[in-house]
Amino acid sequence: xxxxxxxxxxxxxxxxxxxxxxxxxxxxxxxxxxxxxxxxxxxxxxxxxxxxxxxxxxxxxxxxxxxxxxxxxxxxxxxxxxxxxxxxxxxxxxxxxxxxxxxxxxxxxxxxxxxxxxxxxxxxxxxxxxxxxxxxxxxxxxxxxxxxxxxxxxxxxxxxxxxxxxxxxxxxxxxxxxxxxxxxxxxxxxxxxxxxxxxxxxxxxxxxxxxxxxxxxxxxxxxxxxxxxxxxxxxxxxxxxxxxxxxxxx
Numbered sequence: 001x002x003x004x005x006x007x008x009x010x011x012x013x014x015x016x017x018x019x020x021x022x023x024x025x026x027x028x029x030x031x032x033x034x035x036x037x038x039x040x041x042x043x044x045x046x047x048x049x050x051x052x053x054x055x056x057x058x059x060x061x062x063x064x065x066x067x068x069x070x071x072x073x074x075x076x077x078x079x080x081x082x083x084x085x086x087x088x089x090x091x092x093x094x095x096x097x098x099x100x101x102x103x104x105x106x107x108x109x110x111x112x113x114x115x116x117x118x119x120x121x122x123x124x125x126x127x128x129x130x131x132x133x134x135x136x137x138x139x140x141x142x143x144x145x146x147x148x149x150x151x152x153x154x155x156x157x158x159x160x161x162x163x164x165x166x167x168x169x170x171x172x173x174x175x176x177x178x179x180x181x182x183x184x185x186x187x188x189x190x191x192x193x194x195x196x197x198x199x200x201x202x203x204x205x206x207x208x209x210x211x212x213x214x215x216x217x218x219x220x221x222x223x224x225x226x227x228x229x230x231x232x233x234x235x236x237x238x239x240x241x242x243x244x245x246x247x248x249x250x
Contacts, residue, residue, distance in 0.1 A: 006077035007034060008093070009042040012064055014049045014057025015088035015126035018220075024208070028083045038081070043068055045085075053140045054119040061125055065092045065144060072096045080203075087115055087126040090205045091133055091145065097203055098147040106199035107133070107149065108190065110157040111207035114164070114171040121167035129205075130154060136170055151176055155193050158184055 009029055013021035022045070034040045045064060052058025069092050072080075078100070080093050098105050109115070109130060116130040118137045131137035135148035142148075156171060156178035164171060171178070179189040194202065209221065221228060 002076045003039055004077065005038045005079040005081070006072075006075055007032075007038050007040040007081045007083070008068070009040060009083050010064075010068070010085045010089045011045050012043070012061070012085035012089050013045070014061050014064075015086035016124055017049060017056050018086075020220075021084070021086045025083055025085045028208075032081070032083060041071065041075075043071075054123060055125050055128075055139065055141070056123050058125070058140070061088065062140065062144070065141065068092045069096070069144075087111070087129050087205070087207055088141075090203075091129050091141065094133060094203050094205075095145040095147050097201070098149065101201035102147065104198055104200040105149075106153045106155065106194065106197060106202050108155050108157050108202060108204045110204060112158060112160060112209050113207075114156050114159060114168050114176070115207075116170045116176075117167040118170075127167065130156075131170055134170075134174070136174070152197055153199070155179070155190065157190060 009025065011022040011025035013019050015021075043064060044067070046060040048060055049057035050059040052062060055061065072093065073096075080097065082089055082093050084090070094107060113127075114130055115127055116134075116136070117127040118131055119128070119139050122128070125141060128137045128139065128141070132139065132142040132145060133149045134151065134154070135142050135145070151174040154176050156176055158181050159171070159178040161171075161178055161180060177193050183189050193199075
């Protein structure tokens, strides 16, 4: 059956190797309740995590991505609402939508981190999603995508650009457009980018770690007794003072 819109529950956790992502998906599903006019489907997710091609849980991640790819090809939705799970759930749906709208398609990546590492930099898939979408990770997951993006189609919204880690270097190397958290208090930077690139079909990746952990408690940086200065990454709109920065200049 072909549907106009599809709500997809995808409690994937192997991308970050943390089963708690499944609980996070349940919270999202409660915050975004089902609609009577939009069917909901749930992706079966394995309880196992077997390494593959240098990526933790890679076997299960690959199988789950193939399942979603086949589901979307069969259903042919025009619009998608994906409730994950770890960040890697965005890759296959975004690739599918890029195939439907190839000429004026763009991605707004709303996240405290660019998720643009490669298997040479790291071994968790949730840190590689943007690199996969751009065909820059050279991983089996990037090769499984059918419609790679180009850098002009990505906008990193909320990026702590002065605090990029070595594993984030492609954000600078590819000169991806971005806006810092302060710049996002007004929409002008995003709207200007959309207009300048002629983008009319937009997908948005919204990572909840873009929120301040003091405001939204159901994220990893909000865990009780966490020393945020030693977290090792930016937390929502701010970064620990001791966090080692890496900046090559945009």
